[in-house]
Amino acid sequence: xxxxxxxxxxxxxxxxxxxxxxxxxxxxxxxxxxxxxxxxxxxxxxxxxxxxxxx
Amino acid sequence: xxxxxxxxxxxxxxxxxxxxxxxxxxxxxxxxxxxxxxxxxxxxxxxxxxxxxxxxxxxxxxxxxxxxxxxxxxxxxxxxxxxxxxxxxxxxxxxxxxxxxxxxxxxxxxxxxxxxxxxxxxxxxxxxxxxxxxxxxxxxxxxxxxxxxxxxxxxxxxxxxxxxxxxx
Numbered sequence: 001x002x003x004x005x006x007x008x009x010x011x012x013x014x015x016x017x018x019x020x021x022x023x024x025x026x027x028x029x030x031x032x033x034x035x036x037x038x039x040x041x042x043x044x045x046x047x048x049x050x051x052x053x054x055x
Numbered sequence: 056x057x058x059x060x061x062x063x064x065x066x067x068x069x070x071x072x073x074x075x076x077x078x079x080x081x082x083x084x085x086x087x088x089x090x091x092x093x094x095x096x097x098x099x100x101x102x103x104x105x106x107x108x109x110x111x112x113x114x115x116x117x118x119x120x121x122x123x124x125x126x127x128x129x130x131x132x133x134x135x136x137x138x139x140x141x142x143x144x145x146x147x148x149x150x151x152x153x154x155x156x157x158x159x160x161x162x163x164x165x166x167x168x169x170x171x172x173x174x175x176x177x178x179x180x181x182x183x184x185x186x187x188x189x190x191x192x193x194x195x196x197x198x199x200x201x202x203x204x205x206x207x208x209x210x211x212x213x214x215x216x217x218x219x220x221x222x223x
Binding site for chain 2: 018020021023024025026027028029031032035037038041046
């Protein structure tokens, strides 16, 4: 949810300076949240589906 | 490639997203004066070492990290049920960042020179600056670049939401 408006805010910053600052602050929060959530997942789950499955 | 390797790459690569945000936050914390109404202040601003550092580290390095982040997020979501959307988001985001990088190159290399020449008593250089900003090439790079970036970000959000693999 935090990540959703970041693109628009950073792009709008071309005309409105503070929008970029706000957008990048949201990128820090949303990116940190995504990274933290990924770190909490077991290594075996990450990219596991890319492997061929053996039945 | 073993899944553990992919997992390690994703775990490392995903941290480029908040670092990109931090660099962009730093680069955009100060805002340049209006180049139409405060010409001399603008020329001084774009001539500073701080401006150069903000564009080299904040904008260019930030965009490179954002590209790595988009690829990582795309790979992470590739094994989810929103794989196609994630692929599209990754392509849009990377293309958007690459197009905008060309403008960062202009701001890093050309703008400081223009500022210094203006302050050295060559006011015509600001007309060159304006001519570049309003050139068709500039517009053809900025507008699609920003649009691709915005659409890529929104598509990533929808892909994350649909994947159900990350808390929203």
